[in-house]
Amino acid sequence: MTTSTIHESPLSTETGRQIRDGVLALVPQIRAAAREGEKLGCLPPATLNALAELDVFRLSIPEKFGGLALGARDLAEIILAVARADGSAGWQTMISSGFTRVVLTFPEETVAEVFEKTKTWEGPIVASASLFSDRIQRATKVPGGHVVAAGGKWGFGSGSKHAAHMVVGVGVEQPDGGFDRLAVLLDKGQYEIVDDWHVMGLSGSSSNSVTITEDVFVPDSRVVPLAELTDRLDAVRTKYEGLGLSMDARGLMIIVTLETMGIAVGMAEGAFDCFLEQTRNKKPFTLDYPSLQETPGTQIVAGKVRSMINAARELVLAKADVIDRKAQAGEPFTAAEETALQMDFVYAGNLAGQAIEQIQFAIGSATVALSNPIQRYARDVRVALTHGSNRLDPSAELAGRDIFGVSKATGGMAGTPGVQKANERTPVLAGAGKD
Template identity: 45%
Template sequence: MASVVTPPVGGPPPKLPPQGGPRAPGPKFPESPHLSEAGRRMRDEIVEMLPLLREHAAEGEELGALAPATLEAVDRVGAFKITIPIELGGYALGARDTAEIVKVLGQGDASAGWLVIVSSAARNALGFDPKAHDEVFAGITDWVGPIMFGATVFAPKVGDGRKVDGGYLVQGKWSFGSGSKHAAWGSVGFEYDDPAGGERRRAMGILSRDQYTIVDDWHVMGLRATNSNSVRADQEVFVPDYRVVHTNDLPRLMDGLRGEYAGLAFKHSPIGGMVATTCAFAALAVGIAEGALESFVEQAAKRPPFNLPYRTMSEMASIQIVAGKARAVVNAANAVLWRHADEIDRRALAGEDFLPWEEPSITMDLVHQIHECLRVVDGLLLALGSSAVALSNPLQRAVRDIHVLGTHGGFRLDPMAEINGRDLFGLDPFPMIAALGSPAPSAGPPKAPKPE
């Protein structure tokens, strides 16, 4: 049993650190060997622009899209190009770089962090015919914001299409097109009847900006500036063959990109790339929690309590306990996040693949940390009290943003726990992405979308 050291009776009191000002979130460790110079530069430049991001976050919510100043600033540091090949003007960053960048964005404006993650939709274009990715990336140098968004590619219900000479005629409504107001291109899912055998098949097509209409339906409680609106094509639009791939071919096509381009992003295996994306979303949750804790400490050091005789809330033991527990959760979340991000990059550099049964366990770790951070942010708002619910208070936005993040289908805690529980009990696993297969033979074509 460890002994407790106490100062001698009558001796000098223990020396305490000077008072005043918020502390760092936790202990400092050596920087990861997988953090590149480009990743470090972006991260540090975003730290410097946190005041700007926080200043314009409410404006972005009102606009339903990133505020112009935020969009320009995030684009200027290169964050929307982190997964684009170096040969095409991007950075092709790895899992650790991406997580570091997204986490810092989450401290300032979670919507900006979300859009940086989903800007990786442009990477899918690289698996298409060269003519398609030449079109998509033709304007990448001058484009401000993500160049392409994805909407309802792997959802249970997608758009409807039919095969014609030279391509497909496609129509439908596609939900959750994050970044739709900022992007030049959109990738969408559709089903069609194969003329050769009558089989119902599923594909992904790339639409140009003039082929869809943005629907004003992203009226939500949080992440409002992600402009995750639906897009629709009420009339059939022509998508040439070279801008279409079948979804069950995607894993093979994306795996074929390994080594085709320079940069760590193109060394990841398919499963490595998948868990790297989950790491990025977990990093966003950790960033939101870190920003909320910083704001909580600053506010508690200034506000008097409602019904206790302390000068400020920071003098209350209950507030100190809330802050201390929050810091422990954030530190633990960082430890899990960095462990997995570094392992993803280590395996990519070593040419080692992840095995299919490793993915659920890693994803469970990360999803669990997302929800631990969510509980922390909730607790900070409740502890600070009614002043935190004002729309001008960043804490209430952190609560709303992290709750929307936590409701995403890929990050819901209990379904992910069920997947892991099946593994623990030796039961057959579910398909990793069920939508990659063709629809069941009994599934007929979906009805034409109703005008709204």
């Protein structure tokens, strides 16, 4: 028996289930192509096209622009399915969904321009690089917009090779000596992709840096002050329909953690698939058993990791339902609720990472071959869990502060470095930064 089956939630939709099931049917195909994606540094064309045909890159686009605006439960189930096949494909799905919601904070004319392209664009419509980083590039205010200086570089641009647009962070010095931090929207063709994504995991996520080689004028309609981002996210629910866009700013941002840690859980499910297959006929190196599945040690690992993965998945899905129920009720999230959900998701992701580690060690050296998907899950989950916004101990500290009532409540986006510094108007540190 594999990991437990999903019990359909009343909060999921027929559309979401169809996409989830469509992805699950493609798991063998996408998993087999993942090694090619590592070599390419992005998703293989066949994988990108297959996901696009299933509308995976329209999950969070408003219905008025031909999107689905799916709720948290649907998003979680679909992300789990994609990552079960390939962590990098899951990462691309998360980026596409998450930064769709950021685009919705721009002026409506820009939103319409961006999503008009989804009629013909194959793949994610938008990605981002160093938007919330301490280190961003400087820009200059000019009539009608801003000029971003040549030589600007932004790091960790996940999805850069596939997206039609990039949202990047810039800082503008004001006459009073303060700095305004801005999100600016660039078109593909206004920036170049740097060949610097050479990493141990999530190699197919195309998280390259991007740079501009000449001054770029960005009109005011493509600029959002980061200090206003929380209020603008709050306003999304008043402008667009769909359960996935019906929550406040905290709810919209906690979905990003749900999606990111859902990738880790999905990869654990994929690793467990491979574990069952590879232990069936492989014999132990030193013990006299017909196969690994007949050794007590492997049986113990199987029992443990199945429960670990089940627990991680059920935690993610249960909390996704909480998000959707609050959206349906029109209830805002408190800072403490957001922090608790963040910790729950991060804990689930780390539990999934531990399960993958146990799976790899149970099988042994056969898993280190680059042709073996288990080693890729092990590397990819390590990279996912090192992401700054998803680290276990910082998340636990924030949750612990709330538990003991000693929290300095920053509240949602205000706790993100770039947004916090935007409110403080602190000086900008030039250079590519890490989100």
